Amino acid sequence: MASDPREHDLVLFGATGFTGGLTAEYLARHAPPDARWALAGRSLGKLEAVRERLARISPAAAGIPLLVGDVTDRASMEAIARCTRVVISTVGPYITFGEPLVAACAAAGTDYGDLTGEPEFVDRMFVAHDGRAQESGARIVHCCGFDSIPHDLGAQFTVQQLPEGVPLTVQGFVRAEATISGGTYQSVITGLGRARQLVAAQRERARREPAPDPVRHVGALRNRPHREPVIENAWAVPLPTIDPSVILRSARAQPRYGPDFRYAHNAWVKRLPVAVAAGAGLSGMLLLAQLPPTRKLLHRAIAAGTGPSPQRREKSTFRVRFLGEGGGRRVVCEVSGGDPGYDETAKMLAETGLCxxxxxxxxxxxQVTTAQALGPALRDRLVRAGMRFDVLEDAAA
Ligand SMILES: NC(=O)c1ccc[n+]([C@@H]2O[C@H](COP(=O)([O-])OP(=O)(O)OC[C@H]3O[C@@H](n4cnc5c(N)ncnc54)[C@H](OP(=O)(O)O)[C@@H]3O)[C@@H](O)[C@H]2O)c1
Structure with missing residues (x-):
């Protein structure tokens, strides 16, 4: 490490935000004592306040270096990317703020991780920066929070319980009891207002991506709402988040997922009317987000920088159950943990950076997924940090 020309091993960008603050606290508690890590943000005063808070958790944190950078100042992003081996960023909405740091990391050969769950951003970053990152050796790892680590590593864990070299199907069922932060809310509203741009980004990515492997097949498993015995006869309702596309990318990149891999992603819903009401609410927001005046009103509803209290987070939990089948075997696996959006997300992002x-x-x-770039090494870290990856059933089909 002493001969490493870069000053830092890891920089956390966005340390002054809600999730950034939790990630900084996690690093203060759990980063190895010899790790050279630093905090970055756009306001020196706010960074100093974060560092003072961290020093009350761990006195060693009083000496953590502070780096000032604003995404509107390209030189500051380049300086951050050049001074460290890895950057993790909590500065979102990523479609608004994310690109300058990705560009700087791709050019500087610096590994990068973030918390985006925004498909348009991921596709745009692939089109604009994947080639440069491949040349420089940078690993650009999006979706390192609840979107999509439990799903991506959980599907990989399920595949690893099944025979090799045979067609496999995996179904995921997600149950989360939690509330969201202002930053997450702002990202959702921003995304809902960009349906056309999302389709354009997907098309552009599809044009640039290499042709699919003619021998291996990877794709979606046909899916519709149904009662599902694997989740105690609760309702499984198709869930169009970014997670299934991340899992399918991991499957395309890794032959271990077999010659024909199919995946379906579902919400795990105890009462169907709740899912119907949630769907109706989201459709209403989608409509309102299309017009600038109503979108503005939606943006005002929850301010950035706020988030659920420690007491609320304490009560929050998640479970993602997987049914994997193939080669005459049937396995049921589960990934579970505490507050998905913030405490566990801070842990997942920090451990991704350390990994x-x-x-x-x-x-x-x-551009690589967590399962592709980090896989079992990251899973082991998360298990040591208290997240669970369990095999609940393993039997002949
Ligand atoms: N995928 C998941 O599971 C998951 C979970 C949690 C969060 N997230 C995502 O993470 C992101 C952050 O959420 P949050 O609730 O932590 O948001 P937040 O509290 O609003 O924090 C946003 C951060 O961005 C910084 N920022 C804003 N404009 C900037 C600029 N021009 N230059 C540099 N920094 C700038 C803010 O700095 P100031 O403090 O100076 O304003 C703050 O540190 C959101 O996109 C959210 O969707 C994802």
Whole structure:
């Protein structure tokens, strides 16, 4: 490490925000004592206040370096990317604020992780920066929070319980009891107002991506709402988040997922009327988000920088159950933990940063998923940090 020309192993960008603050606290408690990590944000005063808070958790944190950078100042993003081996960022909405840092990391050969769950951003970053990152050796790892680590690593864990070299199907069922932060809300409203741009970004990505492997097939499993025995006869309702596309990318990149891999992603809903009401609410927001005046009103409803209290987070939990089938076997696996959106997300992002910086991992570059770039090394870290990956059933089909 002493001969490493870069000053830092890991920089946390966005340390002054709600999730950034929790991620900073996690690092203050859990980063190895010899890790050279730093906090970054756009306001030195706010960064100093965060550092004072961290020093009350761990006195060593009083000496953490502070780096000032604003996404509107390209040189500051380049300076951050050049001074560290890894950057993790909580500065969102990513479609609004994310690109300058991704561009700087791709150019500087710096590994990058973020918390986006915004498909348009991920597709745009692939089109604009994957090639440069492949040349420089940078690993650009999006979706390192609840979107999509439990799903991506959970599907990989399920595949690893099944025979090799045979067609496999995996179904995921997500149950989360939690509330969201202002930053997440702002990202959702921003995304809802960009349906046309999302389709354009998906098309552009599809044009640039290499042709699919003619031998292996990877795709979606046909799906519709149904009662599902694997989740105690609750309702499984198709859930169009970014997670299934991340899982399918991991499957395309890794032959271990078999010659024909199919995946379906569902919400795990105890009462169907709740899912219908949630769907109706989201459709209403989608409509309102299309017009600038009503979108403005929606943006005002929950302010950025706010989030659920420690007491509320304490009561929050998540479970993602997976049914995997193939080669004459049937397995049921589960990933579970505490507050999905913030406490566990801060843990997942911080451990992703530490894993990128310090662990033996497969040789990859460009835009990569967590399962592809980090896989079992990151899973082991998360298990040591209290998240659970369990095999609930393993039987002949
Ligand atoms: N995928 C998941 O599971 C998951 C979970 C949690 C959060 N998230 C995502 O993470 C993001 C952050 O959420 P949050 O609730 O933590 O938001 P937040 O509290 O609003 O924090 C946003 C951060 O961005 C910084 N920022 C804003 N404009 C900037 C600029 N021009 N230059 C540099 N920094 C700038 C803010 O700095 P100031 O403090 O100076 O304003 C703040 O540190 C959101 O996109 C959210 O959707 C995802």
């Amino acid at each position: 990128l910086a310090f662990d033996q991992t497969p040789s990859t570059a460009g």
